[in-house]
Amino acid sequence: MRDCHYSRLLKRLGAKNVLGVDLSPAMIEAARHEESQNALGIVYEVGDAATMAVFGSFDVATAAFLFNYAEDEQTLAQMFRSVAANVIPDGRLVAVVPNPDFINGRGDTLPYGFFLEKIGEGPMRLRVRMTFVGEEKFRIEFTQWSRHAYEDALAQAGFADAQWTPFAVSKEGIERYGQNFWDAILANPKSVVLSARKKPA
Numbered sequence: 001m002r003d004c005h006y007s008r009l010l011k012r013l014g015a016k017n018v019l020g021v022d023l024s025p026a027m028i029e030a031a032r033h034e035e036s037q038n039a040l041g042i043v044y045e046v047g048d049a050a051t052m053a054v055f056g057s058f059d060v061a062t063a064a065f066l067f068n069y070a071e072d073e074q075t076l077a078q079m080f081r082s083v084a085a086n087v088i089p090d091g092r093l094v095a096v097v098p099n100p101d102f103i104n105g106r107g108d109t110l111p112y113g114f115f116l117e118k119i120g121e122g123p124m125r126l127r128v129r130m131t132f133v134g135e136e137k138f139r140i141e142f143t144q145w146s147r148h149a150y151e152d153a154l155a156q157a158g159f160a161d162a163q164w165t166p167f168a169v170s171k172e173g174i175e176r177y178g179q180n181f182w183d184a185i186l187a188n189p190k191s192v193v194l195s196a197r198k199k200p201a
């Protein structure tokens with residue numbers, strides 16, 4: 001997955017103005033390079049979602065595996081507040097987050113090329129190590145926040161109507177691998193979509 005995957009997907013799906021923000025200058029450099037090779041009219045800026053400036057008033061904010069980087073509840077709440085400051089009243093936040101109910105350490109994700117294990121635990125969170133076991137072997141660590149932590153942070157930032165939407169397997173995925181291949185991950189999904197509406201002031 002390229003670092004700018006989602007911003008480019010959303011623009012191609014018809015979003016009018018797209019701004020991509022990332023903490024990592026290297027990620028933004030790579031995204032700008034992609035944009036220079038294949039211009040879609042997307043603007044990329046370096047920014048920390050926990051302290052971010054107001055870049056504009058957007059109908060929708062998306063965050064793909066961002067909130068799992070928050071080190072503590074205060075940072076998580078700040079990230080949601082920064083996002084809210086960039087969204088119009090009644091606008092939406094759509095985030096992909098590690099599934100709060102995911103059961104770690106079972107090995108049921110090995111057919112998909114990775115293994116997840118709990119390496120720590122705190123209030124409203126688990127610390128998780130993800131090991132990729134394909135040709136390219138590497139590890140990352142992230143926080144699996146509880147539903148309660150997300151819903152608290154959403155409410156503090158002025159979001160309402162939180163919805164948790166499970167992933168479904170695409171027609172192409174079923175055609176390519178067969179339905180049975182997906183049974184394990186559908187029974188213990190690794191990720192989930194969290195969306196909410198910003199309440200008018």
Ligand SMILES: C[S@@+](CC[C@H](N)C(=O)[O-])C[C@H]1O[C@@H](n2cnc3c(N)ncnc32)[C@H](O)[C@@H]1O
Binds near residue numbers: 005006023027047048
């Ligand atoms: C899994 S990637 C997301 C993919 C990317 N947004 C895309 O459209 O494909 C998660 C990204 O979050 C970024 N990140 C981590 N902490 C952040 C923070 N505090 N503010 C902004 N970005 C952050 C990381 O640098 C990383 O590139």
